[in-house]
Amino acid sequence: MLDSLVSFVKGFLAATFLAVNTVVGFTLMIPFALAKLLLPVRVVRHVCDSALNAIAENWIGVNCFWMQLVGRTRWQISGAEGFDRRGWYLVSSNHQSWVDILVLQWVFNRRIPLLKFFIKHELIYVPIIGLAWWALDFPFMKRRGGASAQKDLETARKACEKYKVIPTSVISFMEGTRFTPRKHDQQHSPYTHLLKPKTGGVGMALETMGELFDCLVDVTIVYPHGVPTFTDLMTGRLDEVVVTIRREPIPQHLLVGPDGRPAERAKLQAWINGLWQAKDAEIGRLSGSRR
Numbered sequence: 001m002l003d004s005l006v007s008f009v010k011g012f013l014a015a016t017f018l019a020v021n022t023v024v025g026f027t028l029m030i031p032f033a034l035a036k037l038l039l040p041v042r043v044v045r046h047v048c049d050s051a052l053n054a055i056a057e058n059w060i061g062v063n064c065f066w067m068q069l070v071g072r073t074r075w076q077i078s079g080a081e082g083f084d085r086r087g088w089y090l091v092s093s094n095h096q097s098w099v100d101i102l103v104l105q106w107v108f109n110r111r112i113p114l115l116k117f118f119i120k121h122e123l124i125y126v127p128i129i130g131l132a133w134w135a136l137d138f139p140f141m142k143r144r145g146g147a148s149a150q151k152d153l154e155t156a157r158k159a160c161e162k163y164k165v166i167p168t169s170v171i172s173f174m175e176g177t178r179f180t181p182r183k184h185d186q187q188h189s190p191y192t193h194l195l196k197p198k199t200g201g202v203g204m205a206l207e208t209m210g211e212l213f214d215c216l217v218d219v220t221i222v223y224p225h226g227v228p229t230f231t232d233l234m235t236g237r238l239d240e241v242v243v244t245i246r247r248e249p250i251p252q253h254l255l256v257g258p259d260g261r262p263a264e265r266a267k268l269q270a271w272i273n274g275l276w277q278a279k280d281a282e283i284g285r286l287s288g289s290r291r
Helices: 002-038 042-070 099-108 121-125 129-135 147-162 181-187 200-212 230-234 265-289
Strands: 074-078 089-093 115-117 169-172 215-222 240-248
Touching (some): 089 099, 089 200, 099 115, 099 215, 099 230, 099 240, 121 129, 169 200, 215 265
Parallel strands (some): 074 240, 089 215
Antiparallel strands (some): 215 240
């Protein structure tokens, strides 16, 4: 009974902080978003994007505060040192839960430029936060295949063109969706702990701004005691998170060549498959060593 009451109080505090923080942050974004919309010139975009990113980083900082307040999470993070906030990074991570996003923000906030996610188109309709993602130029992807896939690639291309204005971190959950055993079986995935990686968004990022990226930031997230829900996070039941970060040089042959032609998709897929094999083995090692 007491544990339930404590969880309820923690959840209430976390929800209150999150709601107030989101409303305040969005309110501060409105004038800069409108200015960027009405005056689409480079100098205005640069000023507005810098202000919008700073507001978003403060929003993340407050979220990290309430995460620390309600939880006693043990963070095992390796490889997060030595990044440059003035750099450009292509970030990739495995994906198991909505909690992954806050974990990544916890790890990278103010260490690298603000993370810009490829997210599902339906999320633009989420009250307040959907409009905030739009103002921050998050690319909304429909992910339905066929003609929709071509539209997604064009959306990614336009977003990446905008990211050339100020230092940016482009992140892609290359699995395209959260890992579940059912999805794993449906895909007949060759990996034990991962779904098959998709290269569309990453390929477009490399094609559009590959020469700007300092490296690929390869992130592996493991929850040793089981994948948490967002409710677990807000009620302080996220007990341990293991995050390993590796910087991988982006092979020159995967960038746009002197003739302006993008890299062959098969070569990009082969490179990512190699990264995925190493990540799969690492997840197995980290999970097994903490059982």
